[in-house]
Amino acid sequence: MTARVRVPASSSNLGAGFDCIGIAVDRWLVASVTLERAGAKGFSIRRHGKLSAVKVRPDQDLFTRGFRAACAAGGGVTPAGVTIDATSDIPVGCGLGSSAAAIVAGAMLADAALGLRLSRAQILEIGTTIEGHPDNIAPAIYGGAVLSVRTPAGLVSTSLRVADGLALLIVVPPFPSDTKAARAVLPRTVPHSDAVSAASRAAALVQGLSSGDGALLAAALDDVLHVPFRRARIPGYDAVVTAAQDAGAFGATLSGAGSAIVAIAPRERSAAVGTAMLAAWRAIGIEAELIACTSPVAGAMVTHVPQTVQPVSTEIS
Amino acid sequence: MTARVRVPASSSNLGAGFDCIGIAVDRWLVASVTLERAGAKGFSIRRHGKLSAVKVRPDQDLFTRGFRAACAAGGGVTPAGVTIDATSDIPVGCGLGSSAAAIVAGAMLADAALGLRLSRAQILEIGTTIEGHPDNIAPAIYGGAVLSVRTPAGLVSTSLRVADGLALLIVVPPFPSDTKAARAVLPRTVPHSDAVSAASRAAALVQGLSSGDGALLAAALDDVLHVPFRRARIPGYDAVVTAAQDAGAFGATLSGAGSAIVAIAPRERSAAVGTAMLAAWRAIGIEAELIACTSPVAGAMVTHVPQTVQPVSTEIS
Numbered sequence: 001m002t003a004r005v006r007v008p009a010s011s012s013n014l015g016a017g018f019d020c021i022g023i024a025v026d027r028w029l030v031a032s033v034t035l036e037r038a039g040a041k042g043f044s045i046r047r048h049g050k051l052s053a054v055k056v057r058p059d060q061d062l063f064t065r066g067f068r069a070a071c072a073a074g075g076g077v078t079p080a081g082v083t084i085d086a087t088s089d090i091p092v093g094c095g096l097g098s099s100a101a102a103i104v105a106g107a108m109l110a111d112a113a114l115g116l117r118l119s120r121a122q123i124l125e126i127g128t129t130i131e132g133h134p135d136n137i138a139p140a141i142y143g144g145a146v147l148s149v150r151t152p153a154g155l156v157s158t159s160l161r162v163a164d165g166l167a168l169l170i171v172v173p174p175f176p177s178d179t180k181a182a183r184a185v186l187p188r189t190v191p192h193s194d195a196v197s198a199a200s201r202a203a204a205l206v207q208g209l210s211s212g213d214g215a216l217l218a219a220a221l222d223d224v225l226h227v228p229f230r231r232a233r234i235p236g237y238d239a240v241v242t243a244a245q246d247a248g249a250f251g252a253t254l255s256g257a258g259s260a261i262v263a264i265a266p267r268e269r270s271a272a273v274g275t276a277m278l279a280a281w282r283a284i285g286i287e288a289e290l291i292a293c294t295s296p297v298a299g300a301m302v303t304h305v306p307q308t309v310q311p312v313s314t315e316i317s
Numbered sequence: 318m319t320a321r322v323r324v325p326a327s328s329s330n331l332g333a334g335f336d337c338i339g340i341a342v343d344r345w346l347v348a349s350v351t352l353e354r355a356g357a358k359g360f361s362i363r364r365h366g367k368l369s370a371v372k373v374r375p376d377q378d379l380f381t382r383g384f385r386a387a388c389a390a391g392g393g394v395t396p397a398g399v400t401i402d403a404t405s406d407i408p409v410g411c412g413l414g415s416s417a418a419a420i421v422a423g424a425m426l427a428d429a430a431l432g433l434r435l436s437r438a439q440i441l442e443i444g445t446t447i448e449g450h451p452d453n454i455a456p457a458i459y460g461g462a463v464l465s466v467r468t469p470a471g472l473v474s475t476s477l478r479v480a481d482g483l484a485l486l487i488v489v490p491p492f493p494s495d496t497k498a499a500r501a502v503l504p505r506t507v508p509h510s511d512a513v514s515a516a517s518r519a520a521a522l523v524q525g526l527s528s529g530d531g532a533l534l535a536a537a538l539d540d541v542l543h544v545p546f547r548r549a550r551i552p553g554y555d556a557v558v559t560a561a562q563d564a565g566a567f568g569a570t571l572s573g574a575g576s577a578i579v580a581i582a583p584r585e586r587s588a589a590v591g592t593a594m595l596a597a598w599r600a601i602g603i604e605a606e607l608i609a610c611t612s613p614v615a616g617a618m619v620t621h622v623p624q625t626v627q628p629v630s631t632e633i634s
Binding site: 016017018019020021147148149150151152153156158160186187188189190191192194195196197198199200201202203204205206207210211213215216218219222225 | 333334336337464465466467468469470473475477503505506507508509511513515516518519520521522523524527528530532533535536539
């Protein structure tokens, strides 16, 4: 084993932050890599934990794609034999950034094992290119809440302040959501007035996370751009959201494109909110899993590096 | 004279903060009121300064409407004779909140002169009802930059942090913009992708104002929801915006619905940016007026109250 990394789960959108805001979640993918410099063994992926169910050919695997893209970006040659051993407790396909975590892990393993000295901004670029959007990649790398905006000058990702005392409660049902299908239900156009409302709520999300203002967070979690078109795909969605609000959450919404549902609540209401959300699903026969984050979650980190290379830079750029 | 107030100008939208974000501007409307408790003289408005050009019947005047609405909200009876004497250096009809300032002044004069003890939140409610939207009313009352979001629980207005070192440069041409016509050019629907982009830029505006991050502010000032449809109505718009950017501004956009153009720049570039914007308009024969704000501008304040009533509360709610 030459390098090991751990990468957190993440919840994107958070209502009005559609495709631009994500927040790290306290579930982790841990992966290590072993390299062979000669021979022609290619990639081998060993999956454990929640990754056991993933069936993808090693050359198309997201670890492989992240690893190879990092090698290309770092000007290095991909080693002849790469064995990645990975375990994860991040639910797969439920809107918790398991794909983003795998891509980031692959890229950071290459960076650490080969001493490529890529910046976090480069890892973000690599991950966003593979994933197609930055909203899970950025919090997986930086931790905490991150805003990513496409600008004429390129992608800008910036950490957002999150007020002390806010908790994230996520309930994960035992069925995944098909992200492509969730994209397909979005309309081509929306009323101008909805776009105006959506913009004010995205602004409210940034300000609400920073200040902890419950009224702003309630408005921000009540999205108009994607949730109205997606919620019918998740049985019990309205009941779970209402249960969260009734138990003291500021609001609740889809995590990513679902299937998980995320609530933001005052920390002292977190136990009640989590219990209420689980109970609302249980009432219709769905046994969900609860993830509670009552304090900020760190970003990806290298936990073991080979003796022969310098540790990867860990500054936030 | 029984009460006097001063109310600042304001610049709304700031690009991506369409209909929800506004910032106070260092131009002022100063108004005083004299009351007669008996007789039936009604309202009399004396206008000076930039208000001299306003020709509106006293009973339809915005001072009158703000005054009367405050009396109604305060449960008081509108006095028999009300004389308002007002002067202002806020350009009228150019997107600098002169209407909002007059409404707020009228309401605050009633509050101060009659001891109604209205909260600022009530003045905001009164002003928003008359004006139709809160984005100039809120900064006129609270000062600084303010985000206003309509939520199911009502209107929420909250002060935004503005990084030290940011300057606002506003150039005002000698022609007004018709706000109703500027609304009429907006499309009924927009592509979903534009709405998504607009939301991320509204988030970028809040975060950019707070952090001073130039890349975020550049994205935020490059609006997609209203400016593309309105800029053709302002001759020289593109040249003035480009001149501001070339001189070191993060970006520039319409102030409100125009006709003024506002740039956000690092304070040390403010003189160069202002000069460049004026020059770009002068090159096509338009002599504009420059308003430079290099530090935060306070909100409305009562500067004289009658001896017989308590001063109006000045806390920010």
